[in-house]
Amino acid sequence: MYRILKREELVPNIHLLKLESSHIPLKASPGQFIIVRADEKGERIPLTLADWDADEGSLTTIFMTVGTSTQKLALLNSGDTIPTLVGPLGLPSQSENFGTVLLVGGCYGIASIFPLAQQLKKKGNRVIIIIEARSKNLIYWEERLKEVSERLVVVTRDGSYGYSGHVPDNLKKILEEEKVSRVVVNGCTFLMMITSETTRPVNIKTIVNLNPIMIDGTGMCGVCRVQVNGNTKFACVDGPEFDGHQVDWNVLLARRHTYIQEEINSLSFWECEKYG
Amino acid sequence: MAKIDLFRRPMPKQTPKERIKNFSEVALGYTPQLAIEEAKRCLQCKKPLCIGGCPVEINIPGFIKAIAENNFPEAIRIIKEKNSLPAICGRVCPQEEQCEKVCVFVKKQAPVAIGRLERFAADWEADSKTESLKAESQNNSNNKKVGVVGAGPAGLTVASDLIQLGYPVTIFEALHEAGGVLIYGIPEFRLPKAIVKREVEYICKLGVKLFCNFVVGKTRTVDELLEEYGALFIGSGAGLPWFMNIPGENLNGIYSANEYLTRANLMKAYLFPEYDTPIKRGKSVAVIGGGNVAMDAARVALRLGADKVSIVYRRSRTEMPARLEEIENAEEEGIIFEYLTLPTRYIGDENNWVKEMECLRMELGEPDASGRRRPIPIKGSEFITPVEVVVVAIGQSPNPLIPQTTSGLEIGKNGNIIADEKTGKTTKKGIFAGGDVTRGGATVILAMGDARVAARSIDEYLKTGEW
Numbered sequence: 001m002y003r004i005l006k007r008e009e010l011v012p013n014i015h016l017l018k019l020e021s022s023h024i025p026l027k028a029s030p031g032q033f034i035i036v037r038a039d040e041k042g043e044r045i046p047l048t049l050a051d052w053d054a055d056e057g058s059l060t061t062i063f064m065t066v067g068t069s070t071q072k073l074a075l076l077n078s079g080d081t082i083p084t085l086v087g088p089l090g091l092p093s094q095s096e097n098f099g100t101v102l103l104v105g106g107c108y109g110i111a112s113i114f115p116l117a118q119q120l121k122k123k124g125n126r127v128i129i130i131i132e133a134r135s136k137n138l139i140y141w142e143e144r145l146k147e148v149s150e151r152l153v154v155v156t157r158d159g160s161y162g163y164s165g166h167v168p169d170n171l172k173k174i175l176e177e178e179k180v181s182r183v184v185v186n187g188c189t190f191l192m193m194i195t196s197e198t199t200r201p202v203n204i205k206t207i208v209n210l211n212p213i214m215i216d217g218t219g220m221c222g223v224c225r226v227q228v229n230g231n232t233k234f235a236c237v238d239g240p241e242f243d244g245h246q247v248d249w250n251v252l253l254a255r256r257h258t259y260i261q262e263e264i265n266s267l268s269f270w271e272c273e274k275y276g
Numbered sequence: 277m278a279k280i281d282l283f284r285r286p287m288p289k290q291t292p293k294e295r296i297k298n299f300s301e302v303a304l305g306y307t308p309q310l311a312i313e314e315a316k317r318c319l320q321c322k323k324p325l326c327i328g329g330c331p332v333e334i335n336i337p338g339f340i341k342a343i344a345e346n347n348f349p350e351a352i353r354i355i356k357e358k359n360s361l362p363a364i365c366g367r368v369c370p371q372e373e374q375c376e377k378v379c380v381f382v383k384k385q386a387p388v389a390i391g392r393l394e395r396f397a398a399d400w401e402a403d404s405k406t407e408s409l410k411a412e413s414q415n416n417s418n419n420k421k422v423g424v425v426g427a428g429p430a431g432l433t434v435a436s437d438l439i440q441l442g443y444p445v446t447i448f449e450a451l452h453e454a455g456g457v458l459i460y461g462i463p464e465f466r467l468p469k470a471i472v473k474r475e476v477e478y479i480c481k482l483g484v485k486l487f488c489n490f491v492v493g494k495t496r497t498v499d500e501l502l503e504e505y506g507a508l509f510i511g512s513g514a515g516l517p518w519f520m521n522i523p524g525e526n527l528n529g530i531y532s533a534n535e536y537l538t539r540a541n542l543m544k545a546y547l548f549p550e551y552d553t554p555i556k557r558g559k560s561v562a563v564i565g566g567g568n569v570a571m572d573a574a575r576v577a578l579r580l581g582a583d584k585v586s587i588v589y590r591r592s593r594t595e596m597p598a599r600l601e602e603i604e605n606a607e608e609e610g611i612i613f614e615y616l617t618l619p620t621r622y623i624g625d626e627n628n629w630v631k632e633m634e635c636l637r638m639e640l641g642e643p644d645a646s647g648r649r650r651p652i653p654i655k656g657s658e659f660i661t662p663v664e665v666v667v668v669a670i671g672q673s674p675n676p677l678i679p680q681t682t683s684g685l686e687i688g689k690n691g692n693i694i695a696d697e698k699t700g701k702t703t704k705k706g707i708f709a710g711g712d713v714t715r716g717g718a719t720v721i722l723a724m725g726d727a728r729v730a731a732r733s734i735d736e737y738l739k740t741g742e743w
């Protein structure tokens with residue numbers, strides 16, 4: 001069993017989960033993920049590492065409540081335990097001195113770009129960050145991200161804070177102002193897709209951290225297969241980072257929707273059990 | 277011995293009609309009376325060929341005699357001298373290819389039902405709760421620790437052997453439950469998970485430490501573990517699923533057998549939504565392949581409520597690698613066999629769900645390297661059939677994770693770790709391997725046999741330090 005050190009709702013529907021782990025922090029790198037199960041009947045779900053501390057023996061991940069597993073996690077508190085915690089999985093993000101790197105984060109990706117920003121900055125990159133949310137009250141970790149970047153741009157879709165609109169609108173402007181050599185996007189599939197489509201015409205290498213459905217996370221089941229440059233890859237072991245200009249987004253979006261109907265059934269079943 | 281009895285006692289089973297609606301075990305096991313009757317058929321041959329057919333050389337006439345004499349504790353004692361997982365082997369060994377294949381009665385088509393008797397003795401022991409810990413751990417002076425990668429039959433056997441020789445043993449398992457294919461692959465109705473759990477608990481009671489949720493190559497590398505452990509055994513199996521690389525294979529509704537079976541077995545998707553993991557319950561399911569894995573997937577699909585399940589195999593029934601008993605079970609349950617058929621592409625609907633597959637008919641040509649007749653496509657025989665779920669069960673090979681993250685391990689052309697058959701030694705000092713990771717997909721008992729060999733040479737290596 002793995003102990004929860006902290007669970008906190010940062011902004012509506014987005015939670016921080018801090019778990020006790022002595023061995024994962026020793027090997028963790030930016031871009032990697034863990035797999036957890038909320039309880040003995042739970043699904044195995046992947047979550048990206050947002051922070052870790054080897055001395056304290058802890059790791060932190062940020063999750064958004066979307067279905068049964070994440071709802072279950074959202075009800076846990078410090079001192080509770082979960083039966084499965086495994087990692088670090090996936091390949092680490094590439095990080096070297098690229099020059100100027102632009103990191104884009106939305107929803108949980110606002111947090112998962114943090115360790116990468118920290119590392120890229122250490123390696124001497126000029127780090128620019130754009131984070132996006134629907135509205136001002138959904139922005140979190142702004143201060144933390146400021147510390148690891150030269151420039152932080154906030155975009156809200158309703159214009160309640162920072163720039164208004166979507167990432168691509170503002171991205172174009174930044175790409176005119178700055179000489180960006182690499183873009184990395186974390187967050188929902190749609191954000192990764194539209195960002196990649198924006199950088200494609202100007203030919204800036206764009207790395208996305210893909211989030212297909214997974215089970216084992218070790219290359220054993222093949223459910224996480226994605227199509228990249230015409231080849232089938234297993235995101236859990238060959239990724240989860242890929243070149244966004246080579247990803248077949250239609251396959252990814254469709255495969256993520258495999259169990260839509262079942263997910264709705266699962267959630268209503270669980271809610272009935274839980275709340276009667 | 278009395279007169280020759282050629283009536284091989286059949287195994288009581290759930291009827292096909294009943295069993296396709298549940299996940300309970302199909303074969304119900306011998307009653308004591310049936311077991312004694314069957315055991316009495318054994319001729320107690322002076323030169324028992326059957327022993328040579330068993331990869332771990334169980335004293336077969338010995339334990340069968342004990343059953344015939346109603347001395348079940350003695351029977352299980354004799355079996356366990358050589359086999360620490362008899363309830364499992366009695367159920368899943370391909371006996372018709374091993375011990376029973378060479379029984380003197382085989383010419384009369386009535387070999388003694390060795391597997392069923394082995395299972396009987398093991399189940400009897402479990403039911404009577406007489407299991408005693410033989411924790412007479414030998415003292416060993418150097419106390420070097422042994423690490424085991426993977427808790428499948430190979431890893432469990434190495435651990436059990438070495439702990440009994442007095443070595444502290446730790447198993448590292450990637451999944452959240454121990455058992456390997458026995459837990460994630462082979463379905464409940466063929467091997468109840470309670471049996472696997474019982475064996476794992478037994479090994480833990482002997483003192484083996486088990487760390488689940490630990491992916492060697494990620495959580496720690498083999499090289500890092502080697503700094504802490506005197507020797508390591510790699511029993512990580514053959515878990516990388518193959519696909520055919522034909523158009524449309526990434527459509528929704530197309531599964532690898534590993535995914536399909538893992539959802540159903542390990543994650544208990546057949547109990548969805550009580551358990552959270554879903555699985556698609558298609559009305560028409562096609563399973564591609566002809567091995568045990570394909571049979572298991574097809575029979576799972578049936579139990580998940582499919583109206584039509586077909587096995588699509590490119591050769592004919594004679595060449596099918598699955599166990600005869602499982603083919604017969606599948607036939608009885610109403611699974612349709614499409615022999616000499618090869619899928620060539622999948623066609624999706626507007627939401628990217630598979631809706632049809634295109635196949636080619638084949639004919640058999642000359643034997644190939646495997647000795648089986650080679651399937652040759654018949655030109656112009658393409659046809660299209662509707663399908664909702666496809667399970668690709670054409671084989672698997674070892675996962676490259678450990679080879680990629682370990683220095684100095686020689687790897688064969690199918691990704692298998694090269695190990696010496698007689699010692700289990702790999703090309704890297706201190707590292708041993710066995711089971712599916714060295715053989716590619718093989719059998720439970722061969723994995724256990726490899727493990728036994730490796731345990732012996734690990735003991736020797738740790739005592740002498742000689743490689």
Ligand SMILES: Cc1cc2nc3c(=O)[nH]c(=O)nc-3n(C[C@H](O)[C@H](O)[C@H](O)COP(=O)(O)OP(=O)(O)OC[C@H]3O[C@@H](n4cnc5c(N)ncnc54)[C@H](O)[C@@H]3O)c2cc1C
Binds near residue numbers: 049065108258
């Ligand atoms: C490598 C990787 C890293 C991820 N990192 C994070 C993260 O840091 N924070 C975060 O909030 N989310 C992350 N996700 C997504 C997260 O795993 C899913 O949101 C979660 O599994 C949903 O589970 P659920 O039961 O709550 O919802 P469900 O009702 O099961 O599903 C809701 C949605 O989540 C997707 N989903 C369902 N099951 C899985 C699964 N097993 N794996 C992936 N996606 C699934 C489905 O496409 C669906 O659209 C990551 C996914 C991957 C693959």
Ligand SMILES: Cc1cc2nc3c(=O)[nH]c(=O)nc-3n(C[C@H](O)[C@H](O)[C@H](O)COP(=O)(O)OP(=O)(O)OC[C@H]3O[C@@H](n4cnc5c(N)ncnc54)[C@H](O)[C@@H]3O)c2cc1C
Binds near residue numbers: 492710
């Ligand atoms: C569906 C199916 C049906 C079968 N039916 C039969 C049958 O009827 N009879 C028969 O004799 N054989 C059968 N087999 C074959 C048999 O199950 C295998 O030959 C046997 O399980 C091999 O044992 P193993 O210990 O080598 O590997 P496995 O059983 O594969 O166990 C390997 C273990 O290592 C773990 N692992 C892998 N990588 C890592 C890592 N990096 N770190 C930590 N742990 C890791 C895996 O999670 C797994 O638990 C079947 C196989 C399948 C898939």
Ligand code: SF4
Binds near residue numbers: 329369394
């Ligand atoms: S272990 Fe397998 S091969 Fe050996 S006697 Fe038992 S059933 Fe036969």
Ligand code: SF4
Binds near residue numbers: 326
């Ligand atoms: S070969 Fe057959 S009859 Fe002879 S000892 Fe073995 S099981 Fe008995």
Ligand code: FES
Binds near residue numbers: 214215221222224236
């Ligand atoms: S999650 Fe199973 S292979 Fe990637």
